[in-house]
Amino acid sequence: MAAERMKQLDWDSAIEGAESPEIRVEKVSRVNFVRYAGASGDFNPIHYDDDFTRAAGNETVFGQGMFTAGVLGRLVSDWLGVQGLRRYRVRFTQRLWPGDDIVCKGRVVRRYEEAGERKVDVQVVALNQKGEVLITGDATAVC
Amino acid sequence: MAAPDSFEFPIERGKVHEFALAVTDDNPVFHDESSARAKGFASVPAPPTFAMCASFFQPPGSQAIPEGLDMRYVLHGEQEFIYHRPVVAGDRLYGASKAEPSFAKEGRRGGTMTFYPIATEYRDAAGELVLTVRTVTIVTSGTVQE
Numbered sequence: 001m002a003a004e005r006m007k008q009l010d011w012d013s014a015i016e017g018a019e020s021p022e023i024r025v026e027k028v029s030r031v032n033f034v035r036y037a038g039a040s041g042d043f044n045p046i047h048y049d050d051d052f053t054r055a056a057g058n059e060t061v062f063g064q065g066m067f068t069a070g071v072l073g074r075l076v077s078d079w080l081g082v083q084g085l086r087r088y089r090v091r092f093t094q095r096l097w098p099g100d101d102i103v104c105k106g107r108v109v110r111r112y113e114e115a116g117e118r119k120v121d122v123q124v125v126a127l128n129q130k131g132e133v134l135i136t137g138d139a140t141a142v143c
Numbered sequence: 144m145a146a147p148d149s150f151e152f153p154i155e156r157g158k159v160h161e162f163a164l165a166v167t168d169d170n171p172v173f174h175d176e177s178s179a180r181a182k183g184f185a186s187v188p189a190p191p192t193f194a195m196c197a198s199f200f201q202p203p204g205s206q207a208i209p210e211g212l213d214m215r216y217v218l219h220g221e222q223e224f225i226y227h228r229p230v231v232a233g234d235r236l237y238g239a240s241k242a243e244p245s246f247a248k249e250g251r252r253g254g255t256m257t258f259y260p261i262a263t264e265y266r267d268a269a270g271e272l273v274l275t276v277r278t279v280t281i282v283t284s285g286t287v288q289e
Contacts (some may be wrong), residue, residue, distance in 0.1 A: 035165040039162045040165065040195045074168045074190075082184075133216055
């Protein structure tokens, strides 16, 4: 993984429509899903046990929605910083399959002052390698 | 003070490191105390979705899952985190969950979707609100065509 970090968004560059750098995780695998299960405590076997997930009518295991949301959270904390982050919300659209890529990007929706604080609202999205939406999200941070 | 039905959620540095690795996050602020201090934190801060680990600490009976909701047949629709201040390793949080009123919408592909929001508030030992986590679970009825 690159040692170079994304430049954090500042007030002057937080112009409506300004786009974030992209984060890409290539070819996710069952290892990612198992690690996320262990770290998060989401031990639903549908995400790592092929026999179980086939019996439930799926072709194969698929990623936890919150794994993808965690990867998209990387973009949120890299781009907006941890200190000023006030809100992060995700909605789940499509499943993540082994071998898929995750591409995360964001866009400034609004910058404004509220109760003496400078704030920015952004929209973020995680796509797969075909450009299909895995999850959409939005976040607010003090900028 | 901690509410009587609350559960303790200790924020541990090792767990923050493990969780950040699991979401492929190599930002040193989550892994290295000196990087965290250089950014003004007392210790490593929690990544944005770290509160998912609270499942290790929350007793199953305190999750405020509405009666009759079979969690095997539901969709995770939405997840929201509201940060009142950064969560940092060494914090001891106390969480309490409550169900919010459910609401229904017509699905685009037929059937009714019923939304069940559950909010969990995390406070510190002094009773200050630190983090609010909202989970929206969706139950679909009728035929849903993929």
